[in-house]
Amino acid sequence: MKRIAMLTSGGDAPGMNAAIRAIVLASHYSGIQPLGYQHGFNGLLEQEYRYLGTEDVYNIIQRGGTILKSARCQPFTTPEGARLAASNLNQAKVDGLIIIGGDGSFHGAEHLSNYWNGKIVGLPGTIDNDINGTDATIGYYTAIDTALESIDKVRDTADAFERIFLIEVMGRHAGFIGLSAAVCSGAEQVLLPELYPDAPPELDDLAEHIQRAQKIRGKCSYIMVMSENLWPGGATDLANQLKARTGIECRPVILGHVQRGGSPVSLDRMLASKLGAYAVEALLAGKTGIMIGERNQQLVEVPFQQSWNKPKALDPYLVKIQRQVFDLVKNENNTN
Ligand SMILES: Nc1ncnc2c1ncn2[C@@H]1O[C@H](COP(=O)(O)OP(=O)(O)O)[C@@H](O)[C@H]1O
Numbered sequence: 627m628k629r630i631a632m633l634t635s636g637g638d639a640p641g642m643n644a645a646i647r648a649i650v651l652a653s654h655y656s657g658i659q660p661l662g663y664q665h666g667f668n669g670l671l672e673q674e675y676r677y678l679g680t681e682d683v684y685n686i687i688q689r690g691g692t693i694l695k696s697a698r699c700q701p702f703t704t705p706e707g708a709r710l711a712a713s714n715l716n717q718a719k720v721d722g723l724i725i726i727g728g729d730g731s732f733h734g735a736e737h738l739s740n741y742w743n744g745k746i747v748g749l750p751g752t753i754d755n756d757i758n759g760t761d762a763t764i765g766y767y768t769a770i771d772t773a774l775e776s777i778d779k780v781r782d783t784a785d786a787f788e789r790i791f792l793i794e795v796m797g798r799h800a801g802f803i804g805l806s807a808a809v810c811s812g813a814e815q816v817l818l819p820e821l822y823p824d825a826p827p828e829l830d831d832l833a834e835h836i837q838r839a840q841k842i843r844g845k846c847s848y849i850m851v852m853s854e855n856l857w858p859g860g861a862t863d864l865a866n867q868l869k870a871r872t873g874i875e876c877r878p879v880i881l882g883h884v885q886r887g888g889s890p891v892s893l894d895r896m897l898a899s900k901l902g903a904y905a906v907e908a909l910l911a912g913k914t915g916i917m918i919g920e921r922n923q924q925l926v927e928v929p930f931q932q933s934w935n936k937p938k939a940l941d942p943y944l945v946k947i948q949r950q951v952f953d954l955v956k957n958e959n960n961t962n
Pocket residue numbers: 635636637667697698699700702703727728729730731732733734735737752
């Protein structure tokens with residue numbers, strides 16, 4: 627193992643730079659040359675890479691985004707794309723490749739392994755936390771805090787005006803950000819794909835809970851956190867429908883891509899630093915076809931397929947206590 631290459635792919639996540647830094651430093655420490663491919667798998671197809679010295683990773687641990695840029699890349703998913711990537715990696719004399727990304731990128735890693743003989747290791751990097759085999763993914767903790775900062779601010783104005791707000795958070799088809807943000811912000815209601823696997827909730831039920839909260843507490847603020855892709859038309863449509871149903875003003879807030887940016891919080895920096903350094907060790911030990919994760923503070927090696935073969939479960943205890951917050955309003959008597 628003389629040359630290790632790395633790339634960041636799919637949705638960028640805060641902490642990707644910390645992972646790049648850890649890989650570069652661990653490589654230099656072990657006398658290996660690190661290369662960085664730009665723009666995800668596109669870089670493999672375009673032979674867009676550069677040697678990374680230690681000076682390239684000074685002062686990046688605190689920066690969001692990724693100095694290697696990220697992208698999605700359809701041409702790579704074809705047999706021809708993977709063959710070209712393999713031949714380019716051989717031409718650049720790369721022995722091992724570290725792919726930092728989400729489950730899509732790990733599918734890409736597996737795809738490449740059918741055409742390339744080098745060793746491939748993955749690091750879970752996505753704000754969605756939807757990867758099995760690791761307690762958290764790089765970027766998830768920062769995304770929760772970013773969402774929370776906004777929701778807390780919305781709560782201030784919601785409280786002042788005694789208004790209803792629907793806050794749409796990211797998570798593609800996973801409710802990790804939504805659940806954590808709801809619990810930590812004291813949201814009255816949370817809508818997550820895992821709680822409604824077959825169909826979205828009934829409008830009447832949502833409206834009834836809002837009306838019930840106002841009946842018990844008097845006119846008051848009410849925050850509903852909802853995952854993107856859960857309600858057809860998203861938070862804006864649902865807000866309009868709820869207003870039509872209840873006569874109460876409902877305002878949508880779509881947090882969007884702000885959740886992907888910002889300086890990584892300490893938990894993401896630590897996770898990325900550990901996983902990045904360990905990925906280099908794993909390659910040196912001849913490992914391949916695995917994602918490096920962390921479970922119960924132990925570094926673990928997870929075969930790629932296990933990272934996506936079943937949906938990762940939400941923390942059932944968090945679900946339970948959020949449900950209790952919801953039920954308290956539903957069942958409370960307005961006698962006080
Ligand atoms: N089934 C697949 N086979 C081969 N490559 C894939 C596959 N799925 C995704 N990829 C590659 O990984 C890239 C990133 O995947 P994507 O799902 O967009 O992001 P993420 O890695 O964050 O989940 C895609 O643009 C594509 O190049």
